[in-house]
Amino acid sequence: MSNKKFKVLDKEVHSNPDLKAKIEEFQNKQMELQTMQMMGQELDEAKLKEAQELFQSMNDDPKASAYFQSEMRLNK
Numbered sequence: 388m389s390n391k392k393f394k395v396l397d398k399e400v401h402s403n404p405d406l407k408a409k410i411e412e413f414q415n416k417q418m419e420l421q422t423m424q425m426m427g428q429e430l431d432e433a434k435l436k437e438a439q440e441l442f443q444s445m446n447d448d449p450k451a452s453a454y455f456q457s458e459m460r461l462n463k
Contacts (some may be wrong), residue, residue: 395459400454410451413441 400407417437423430445451 393461396454396457406450413445416441
């Protein structure tokens with residue numbers, strides 16, 4: 388998937404406030420867990436479960452899933 392495709396998906400995400408908020412919540416949760424890991428803190432079971440539920444929610448949404456897949460391809 389090209390940079391152009393990602394830009395189209397990014398525009399779609401940003402034009403949908405609910406989807407944008409959902410993606411930002413997921414990204415923030417990911418960042419929080421990564422930060423905890425880097426600082427050597429033990430990951431709380433509740434936070435892990437919440438992150439897994441958010442991840443599943445992202446995978447269940449076709450636009451969110453396409454957005455993350457495109458983003459991952461660009462970051463390779």
